[in-house]
Amino acid sequence: xxxxxxxxxxxxxxxxxxxxxxxxxxxxxxxxxxxxxxxxxxxxxxxxxxxxxxxxxxxxxxxxxxxxxxxxxxxxxxxxxxxxxxxxxxxxxxxxxxxxxxxxxxxxxxxxxxxxxxxxxxxxxxxxxxxxxxxxxxxxxxxxxxxxxxxxxxxxxxxxxxxxxxxxxxxxxxxxxxxxxxxxxxxxxxxxxxxxxxxxxxxxxxxxxxxxxxxxxxxxxxxxxxxxx
Ligand SMILES: [Zn+2]
Numbered sequence: 001x002x003x004x005x006x007x008x009x010x011x012x013x014x015x016x017x018x019x020x021x022x023x024x025x026x027x028x029x030x031x032x033x034x035x036x037x038x039x040x041x042x043x044x045x046x047x048x049x050x051x052x053x054x055x056x057x058x059x060x061x062x063x064x065x066x067x068x069x070x071x072x073x074x075x076x077x078x079x080x081x082x083x084x085x086x087x088x089x090x091x092x093x094x095x096x097x098x099x100x101x102x103x104x105x106x107x108x109x110x111x112x113x114x115x116x117x118x119x120x121x122x123x124x125x126x127x128x129x130x131x132x133x134x135x136x137x138x139x140x141x142x143x144x145x146x147x148x149x150x151x152x153x154x155x156x157x158x159x160x161x162x163x164x165x166x167x168x169x170x171x172x173x174x175x176x177x178x179x180x181x182x183x184x185x186x187x188x189x190x191x192x193x194x195x196x197x198x199x200x201x202x203x204x205x206x207x208x209x210x211x212x213x214x215x216x217x218x219x220x221x222x223x224x225x226x227x228x229x
Contacts, residue, residue: 009033010110012076017129020109021077027104033085036074036096038067054122059091074098079123080111082132087112 009025010033027033036057041048041064048064055067055075067075077085077098084102089095098112111130119128127133 010073012073013109015078015109016134017078019076020111021073023104023106023108023110025106027100027110029100029103031100032088032097033100033110034074034077034098036065036067036072036087036098038065038069038072038075040064040094041066057087057096058117059089059094059096063091063094065094065096077110077112078130079114079118079128080130080132081113081119081128082130083111083113084108085110085112 009023009027009031010021011024012019013022014020015022021034038055038057041051041056043049043062043064051064051066053066053068055072057065057067059065069075074096084100084104085098086101088097088099090097098110100110104110114123127137
């Protein structure tokens, strides 16, 4: 096992995407954390070239490391689009190390960027689950939710305004109707009143209309009675 020391600063643990590698001690930026190792595949050999798994690390056009063996603890390191480590590739020596590019605190998951090819082939189709992408998705979801709420509020405001407009319109119509009725009543009430003045029997006529016994009570007088009552 090509561990850096027996005093490993990491352990395999449960991560959001399955298993992952976690720091157990502070790891300083620039530190080689672990070597990514495995059988060397020569793509010029048909048998080697036919090997297909998720742990192939391309060194050069010819050489690839098959890191699928369980002993290759580095294979547990998950991809991140915002990693705290990187792969340090030594093509001539045909070696790969994972090196911290940030100070990593105990408990933190160690990640490196698997690269565009891997991302396109394996991660993009299912959606990258790294913290950075998860955060991005969360933000997008929150934004979408806020936008939805904004649109809902807007629609509600519009509906409220429409209702208010309708209510105002109805009120206006009612007022108009009231005014019209008032006018009609005034108009109707004016005739006998004026008439009473003209013929000098206004008071009697109104009272008689009020008693309801006067055969002379006209429509207008009945109207007047209602106003007096
Ligand atoms: Zn990602």
